[in-house]
Every structure is written in structure tokens, then in C-alpha cells.
Amino acid sequence: MSAADIELVDLHKHYRKGRIDIPALDGLSLTIDAGSFVAIMGPSGSGKSTLLHLIGGLDSADSGIIRVGEYRLDRMSERQLTAWRSRHVGFIFQMYHLVPVLTAAQNVELPLLLFRMPARERRKRVATALEVVGLADRMDHRPNQLSGGQEQRVAIARAIVTDPDVILADEPTGDLDARTSQEILQLLSLLNAEFGKTIVMVTHDPRAAAFGQRILHLDKGVLDRDERNPARPAAAAHAH
Amino acid sequence: MALPLTYNARNLVARKLSSTLTFLIVAFVVFVLSLLLSFVAGIRASLGATGSPRNIIVLKPGATAESTSLIPLDDLGPLIQTPGLALATPLTGTSAAAEAFATGRLRVGEPLLSQELAVQTMLPRRAGGAAANVAVRGVDDIAFALHADVRISAGRLFTPGALEVIVGAAAQARFAGLELGATVPLGRKGERAYKVVGVFTAGGGALESELWAPRTMIADSFHRRLASSVCLQVRDEAAVAPAVAYINGPSVGLEAKPELQYYRDLAEKTREIVVLTSVLVGIMGIGAAFAVATTMYAAVDSRRRELAMLRALGFARRSIVAALLVESLLLCLLASACGLAVSAASSGTRQDFLSDTTWTVLAYELRMTPGIVATALLVATAVSVAGTLAPALRAARLNIIVALRKA
Ligand SMILES: Nc1ncnc2c1ncn2[C@@H]1O[C@H](COP(=O)(O)OP(=O)(O)O)[C@@H](O)[C@H]1O
Ligand SMILES: [Mg+2]
Numbered sequence: 329m330s331a332a333d334i335e336l337v338d339l340h341k342h343y344r345k346g347r348i349d350i351p352a353l354d355g356l357s358l359t360i361d362a363g364s365f366v367a368i369m370g371p372s373g374s375g376k377s378t379l380l381h382l383i384g385g386l387d388s389a390d391s392g393i394i395r396v397g398e399y400r401l402d403r404m405s406e407r408q409l410t411a412w413r414s415r416h417v418g419f420i421f422q423m424y425h426l427v428p429v430l431t432a433a434q435n436v437e438l439p440l441l442l443f444r445m446p447a448r449e450r451r452k453r454v455a456t457a458l459e460v461v462g463l464a465d466r467m468d469h470r471p472n473q474l475s476g477g478q479e480q481r482v483a484i485a486r487a488i489v490t491d492p493d494v495i496l497a498d499e500p501t502g503d504l505d506a507r508t509s510q511e512i513l514q515l516l517s518l519l520n521a522e523f524g525k526t527i528v529m530v531t532h533d534p535r536a537a538a539f540g541q542r543i544l545h546l547d548k549g550v551l552d553r554d555e556r557n558p559a560r561p562a563a564a565a566h567a568h
Numbered sequence: 569m570a571l572p573l574t575y576n577a578r579n580l581v582a583r584k585l586s587s588t589l590t591f592l593i594v595a596f597v598v599f600v601l602s603l604l605l606s607f608v609a610g611i612r613a614s615l616g617a618t619g620s621p622r623n624i625i626v627l628k629p630g631a632t633a634e635s636t637s638l639i640p641l642d643d644l645g646p647l648i649q650t651p652g653l654a655l656a657t658p659l660t661g662t663s664a665a666a667e668a669f670a671t672g673r674l675r676v677g678e679p680l681l682s683q684e685l686a687v688q689t690m691l692p693r694r695a696g697g698a699a700a701n702v703a704v705r706g707v708d709d710i711a712f713a714l715h716a717d718v719r720i721s722a723g724r725l726f727t728p729g730a731l732e733v734i735v736g737a738a739a740q741a742r743f744a745g746l747e748l749g750a751t752v753p754l755g756r757k758g759e760r761a762y763k764v765v766g767v768f769t770a771g772g773g774a775l776e777s778e779l780w781a782p783r784t785m786i787a788d789s790f791h792r793r794l795a796s797s798v799c800l801q802v803r804d805e806a807a808v809a810p811a812v813a814y815i816n817g818p819s820v821g822l823e824a825k826p827e828l829q830y831y832r833d834l835a836e837k838t839r840e841i842v843v844l845t846s847v848l849v850g851i852m853g854i855g856a857a858f859a860v861a862t863t864m865y866a867a868v869d870s871r872r873r874e875l876a877m878l879r880a881l882g883f884a885r886r887s888i889v890a891a892l893l894v895e896s897l898l899l900c901l902l903a904s905a906c907g908l909a910v911s912a913a914s915s916g917t918r919q920d921f922l923s924d925t926t927w928t929v930l931a932y933e934l935r936m937t938p939g940i941v942a943t944a945l946l947v948a949t950a951v952s953v954a955g956t957l958a959p960a961l962r963a964a965r966l967n968i969i970v971a972l973r974k975a
Contacts (some may be wrong), residue, residue: 377969386880386968409885414882422970425877429578441571441882486881 331526332397332416332493333361334383339392341378341549352378353389354549360542364562365520365527369542375549376530377498382419383528391425393488395495414442418487420497426471426478426486432458436485443490449521457485461515477508484515489523493520496528503538513539517560570887572876576895583867590856590863591903594948597852598907602944604845606915606934608838614932615835618773621805622654623714623827626815630821634686634797639822646820647681647798652807654680656713664720664768665712673709673728682711683795685783689754691743703778704741704754706786714801716776723748723766723848728782735768736776738931746779754781757790775832777931797828821906853951860955864896868963875963876971885964892960893953900952904945912936 335524340355352375362364363515368376381387381563382394385401386504388409388558394401399412426435432453436500439452458464461481497516501509517539519525529540545553556562580587621703626647631637649835656678659666668674685706690699705711709728716779726732733752740746751761762781770776787793808826815824825833875888915936 352735354727381969384880410879410882410884412882413880418878421877423873423972425873425880425972427575428576429582434572434574438571438878442882 330397330410330491330493330523331363333528334358334395334397334526334528335395336379336383337384337393339379339394340390341375341382341387342390351549353392354381355545357552358551360379360526360528361562362526363520364526365517365539365541365560366529367543367557368528368530368546369534369537369543370546370552374546376546378528379546380496380498380528383487383494384419385413409567412438413466413492416491416493418492418495420480420483420487420495420500422499422502424471424476425480426482428471431468431470431539432463432474432482432485435471435482436489439486439490439520453489454485457489458482460488461485475508476504477511480504480508480512481515483486483518484512488519488523492525494526494528497527499530499532501531506535508517509533509536543562570886570894571597571891572884573894573898576891576898579867579871579895580899583863583870586863586866587899590859591723591906592905593613593856593901594900594951595860595907595910597849597856597951598904598944598948600845601849601853601913601947602908602936602940603910603914603934604849605940605943606911607919608842609935609937609940610932611838611930612835613935614772614930615774615831617771618775618831619827621826621828622715622801622802622803622808624802624808624811624815624824624974625801625827625830626800627796627823627825627883629823630822634684635688637796638793639683639688639798642683643820643822644798645719647815647822648679649819650681650802650811651814652802652804652967654801654803656710658799659713659716662719663712663716664718664725664919665716667720667725667779668709668712673725674713678710678712678713680710680801681907682712682799683716683783684797684799685786685790685792685794686796687786687792689779691752693742693743694744695742700743702743704733705775705778705780705842706783706834707780708783711780711799712784714799715769715770717773718775718829719769723764724824726765726780729784730782731760731762731851733762733763733779733781734768735764735903736778737767737769738766738776739779741819742777742931754779754786754938756791760789761783766846772933774834774930798822813970850945851969853947854949857955860952861958862887862899863899864892864956864959865962867895868893868959872966872971876966876968879966879968888963888966889960893956896956897949900948904948906942908936908944921932940953 334538336356336358339356343350343352370376382389383396389402404412436454436457440453458467461484463478463481466474466478501512504511513536520527531537541557543555543557543561544551547563579902628639633647640896656676658676686745687704688701689704691702692699721737735746747762748764752759754762802808812824816823822970852916878888915934917934919932919934
């Protein structure tokens with residue numbers, strides 16, 4: 329049960345499309361406390377996903393500092409980032425990205441295959457993770473036998489099964505109806521409150537953002553606004 | 569750590585059509601390849617089992633096979649003078665020679681020099697009924713002393729001077745009308761009726777595909793007064809080389825070859841077929857590799873997001889490459905097992921082969937050996953790896969973020 333704080337300093341990330349230079353992140357600086365639940369909002373193309381990818385070590389910045397817990401991601405090679413991801417971060421995407429030929433349990437087990445761990449221990453962890461998301465009875469279902477909400481729950485179980493320091497969610501409810509969205513968001517809140525996970529969630533839905541203790545607004549690759557959510561006081565302010 | 573095999577197996581099953589097609593193609597290539605190699609192994613085994621290390625075959629200069637050779641009678645005298653020529657010593661056991669000694673047809677001290685008259689005749693095959701050439705050998709009793717692995721397995725030896733024939737076991741199996749007691753029409757126009765009085769084996773060698781009859785009778789029936797070859801035996805293997813040199817030299821002026829080499833050279837004639845078929849198998853192999861590549865490209869392209877997700881979870885590029893290789897190997901090795909199983913079913917079956925040198929049918933057994941299995945699996949592995957390399961590289965180079973983006 330660990331959580332990490334996040335520190336970003338003067339992050340730049342540009343994409344080149346032919347001759348056009350697109351600044352996805354344009355000197356962004358930000359700190360996120362360990363064990364907090366942060367929502368990121370902003371218009372489409374404002375750099376939200378890019379920011380999440382950099383925090384998650386899926387991509388490298390052009391310049392700037394990225395620190396997650398004790399790790400300086402900006403100083404890591406791609407290989408090191410790959411190894412780091414397997415232990416320290418859990419991803420949740422809008423499209424779930426489950427492996428269609430594997431069962432729910434096998435999907436959740438995937439990240440554990442990167443650990444030296446006896447099969448029995450893996451099974452135990454998978455069962456626990458599926459229990460947390462309320463899908464213990466759907467272990468042997470294939471993704472196409474599950475509803476969208478259930479698929480996203482499996483994806484969440486997969487993200488937490490390695491007990492990562494940070495959970496990164498990119499529009500996790502973007503494909504779900506309002507009721508199912510609420511359930512997923514409550515689940516994320518639970519992970520934050522009960523297990524102390526640092527959660528960074530990108531969303532364009534204010535109702536979803538309302539679950540965050542802090543709501544960041546990005547615009548054109550920089551931080552536009554930084555709000556505390558009075559409805560959700562930071563429970564883990566003294567997590568360390 | 570690697571992805572579980574179930575992941576690979578289920579992905580193959582999920583892409584049924586493309587997997588099945590590739591499976592069939594690889595299985596077919598392996599089938600053809602292993603059948604070809606079994607054929608070569610069979611021919612080599614049959615011809616390799618023929619001949620004695622002390623025997624020398626003498627042909628007319630320039631002739632490569634008995635069928636195109638004639639030995640002038642004048643040359644027999646100098647052949648008797650061949651240094652190291654062995655004399656008959658009594659044989660015991662179950663060979664035809666031992667029987668000939670026992671009945672007094674062969675006498676101790678006779679020079680081991682056998683004039684043989686090789687002709688051929690058309691006989692209907694058992695399978696299909698179409699006629700094919702079978703080799704007929706006219707021999708004197710002394711021939712049995714030189715070809716000591718000839719054994720009468722049913723019936724008896726022919727009687728000298730009689731219209732009788734003994735038939736090789738393989739010839740009997742391949743051709744119709746060669747049962748004991750049957751009559752075989754032999755002669756230039758098939759005008760003489762020879763009675764089948766015996767069946768013989770010859771250690772599985774090429775002689776088993778022949779019919780043997782008294783040389784004088786065959787010479788008469790076929791209007792051939794000269795022998796086509798002379799087989800002679802020397803005292804020991806060390807005497808072979810000097811004897812060959814003597815016969816090839818000016819005092820005889822014929823062409824001598826150790827018998828083992830003669831049959832080995834015949835086997836070498838299959839090399840052209842092997843080369844030709846290898847080229848064909850090679851082309852098919854390349855085709856199969858392309859089929860594998862197509863399947864694996866489809867696998868990579870349809871699973872871009874899934875593979876990117878695995879990378880996001882922390883699977884390294886090489887894990888993705890390994891997963892795709894395992895998937896393709898799984899398919900190709902299962903396919904080879906299937907191809908091998910089908911060709912193994914015909915292993916051990918008797919086939920025949922029309923030699924382009926002797927123009928007679930040579931019977932042989934298809935032989936599947938461990939070496940052939942290994943070769944086929946190796947080729948399948950090569951096809952699999954060659955076909956997967958490019959798609960796997962594409963998968964390894966996948967940009968995680970681009971691939972994960974909502975399509
Ligand atoms: N791989 C890419 N190639 C080119 N441009 C990109 C790429 N990824 C993102 N962008 C651009 O960078 C900007 C920020 O993208 P993104 O972070 O996805 O925004 P958001 O998630 O806020 O909608 C956009 O203008 C987008 O078009
Ligand atoms: Mg986005």
C-alpha cells in the first residue's frame with residue numbers, strides 16, 4: 329500500500345506534423361500530493377492526455393523534470409521506463425483495452441506475469457483485485473461477455489493488481505452512461521480513500537471532475553486554473 | 569516473463585481463416601519435403617544394400633549401366649587372369665549359393681567370375697495394371713556364389729537349361745502374374761513361356777526387383793549371344809583396386825567398377841530429382857513464409873491497441889516479438905506435425921521408381937528417418953521465423969501512444 333507524489337517542472341512537449349509545430353505541453357509546472365485524487369479538465373487538444381502519458385512514462389518530454397515518487401522519469405531510458413511502468417503505475421483508458429481472447433481473470437493477471445511470483449500468489453492477487461471492483465463472479469467471462477461498465481471494472485482491477493503508486497485514468501467514463509459512470513467514479517474514490525492511491529484522472533465531464541479533491545484546468549499546454557474541491561477535502565494530506 | 573501460451577493459442581483460434589490457410593500451406597510444404605526425403609532415403613537404402621565389397625562389375629568401356637553394355641567373348645580370357653580373383657569356397661547357410669553347393673551345382677575352386685546378361689521386358693504392374701519395364705538377368709549358377717545374399721524364400725532354384733525363372737520378392741510385389749507356378753512370357757517378342765519356380769530375396773537390395781533365369785536360355789530367347797556384364801569377386805578388399813586397375817588397363821581394356829560404387833553411382837542419379845524437387849520445395853517454402861508473414865501482419869495490425877496496451881503494462885519490445893514468434897511457431901510446428909504425420913503414414917510402403925539409367929523399375933521403401941523429421945521441423949521453424957520477422961519488427965516499433973488513441 330504505497331502512494332507517490334508527483335512533481336513536474338517546466339514541461340515541454342512538442343509534436344511535429346510536417347512543418348507545423350504543435351506545442352502539446354508548453355512549460356507546464358505542477359505538483360500533486362501523494363494519496364490525492366486530482367481531476368484534469370480542459371478543452372480538447374489542450375494537452376491532458378499528453379500530460380498523463382508523461383506522468384505514466386509512456387512517452388518522454390522534450391525538456392523539463394518529471395518526478396514520480398523517488399523516480400526521475402526524465403532521466404530514464406525507454407527500457408527503464410518500461411520496467412518502471414510495470415511496478416509503479418496503473419493505467420485506465422477510455423477504451424478499456426482488454427485482451428479479447430483472455431478471460432477477465434487472465435486480463436487482470438497480465439501485469440503480474442512481469443513479476444517473479446508463484447502462480448498461487450498471482451491467483452490470490454487477481455481474486456482480490458476482482459473482488460475490490462465487484463466482479464469476483466465474472467472471473468471467467470471474456471470481455472465480449474461483459475458490459476462496458478464491467479469491462480472498465482476489469483481494467484481497473486488490472487490497474488491495481490500490482491499495487492502501483494499512481495493510478496492514471498484518461499477519460500475512464502467517456503464511453504459509459506451516467507449511472508455506470510457514477511459507479512466507476514465511486515470505485516476510483518474508494519481506491520483513493522481506502523488504499524491511499526494517488527489518482528490522476530483526465531475528464532471533460534464536470535460531474536466526473538467533481539469526484540476529485542483538486543481540479544486542474546489545462547489550456548494550450550499550460551495550467552490555466554487550479555481549484556480545490558470543497559466538497560471533497562483532501563483526506564490524504566498527511567499520507568507521508 | 570513471457571505471455572502465456574493460451575494467449576497465443578487463442579489468438580490463433582480467433583483468426584480462424586487466416587490461421588487455417590497458413591496451417592494448410594505449411595503442412596503441405598512439410599508433407600512434400602518429408603516425402604521427397606523419404607523417397608531419397610528409400611532409394612539410397614535400396615541401392616546401398618546392394619553389392620558386396622569384394623565384387624567388381626565389368627562393363628563395356630563408356631557404358632554407365634549394364635543395359636547399355638556388351639562384353640566381347642574375346643575379353644573373357646584376360647578377365648580370368650585378373651590378379652586376386654577369388655575361387656569358390658564352400659558356403660553354408662540358407663543362401664542360394666549354399667544350396668547350389670549342397671546339390672553339387674557349384675564346385676569348390678571355380679573362379680568367381682559371373683557372366684551376366686541383363687535384358688528387360690514389359691510386364692503389367694499390379695497397381696493400375698499399366699505395363700512397365702522389369703529387369704531380367706540371365707545368370708549361371710556361379711552368380712549365386714558372387715551374390716551371396718540371394719536366398720530362395722519360396723519354391724526352388726531354376727534348373728540350368730530349363731525355361732524357368734526365379735523372381736525377386738520386390739518384383740513379385742510390384743508386378744502381376746509372377747506367382748509361383750505362373751508362366752511369364754519372355755523373349756524378344758515374348759514368345760517363350762518361362763515358369764516361375766522360385767522367389768528370392770537379396771537383403772532388400774536392388775536385385776530383388778529383378779527376374780533371374782538361366783543365362784543360356786535368356787541369351788537364346790532374346791537373341792543375345794554376348795554377356796552385358798561380368799561380375800567378379802576378388803580375395804579381399806585390398807585386392808579390389810589392383811584388379812580394377814588391371815581390367816581398366818591395356819591388357820583387358822574394359823571398364824571395371826567396384827560393385828558398391830556401381831550401385832552408389834546409380835543412387836546418385838536420383839540427385840537430379842532431388843535438386844529439382846528441392847528447388848520446388850524451396851519456392852514453396854518461400855511462399856509459405858509469405859503466407860506466415862501475411863497472417864502475422866494481420867495479427868499485428870488487428871491487435872495494435874492490444875499490443876500497445878501490453879507495452880503500456882510494462883511488457884518489453886522483445887516480449888512482444890517473442891509472443892508473436894511463439895504464436896507463429898505454434899502454428900507452424902503444429903502444421904509440420906500434421907504434414908509429417910501424413911507422410912509418415914506412407915513411410916514403409918513399397919514404391920517403385922523407373923530408373924533413367926537402367927530403364928527398369930526399381931522397388932524401394934519410403935523411409936521416414938529421425939533426420940528427415942528434424943529437417944522438416946527445421947524448415948518449418950525457418951519458414952516461421954522468416955515470415956514473422958518483419959511483422960514482429962513492426963509490432964516492436966509500434967508507437968504506444970498513437971496505437972492506444974481512440975481509432
Ligand atoms: N502523436 C501525435 N502527433 C501529433 N500531434 C499530436 C500527437 N499527440 C497529440 N498531438 C497533439 O497535441 C495536442 C495535445 O493532444 P492531447 O494531449 O491528446 O490533448 P487532449 O487529451 O487534451 O485532447 C493536440 O493538438 C494533438 O493534436
Ligand atoms: Mg485526450
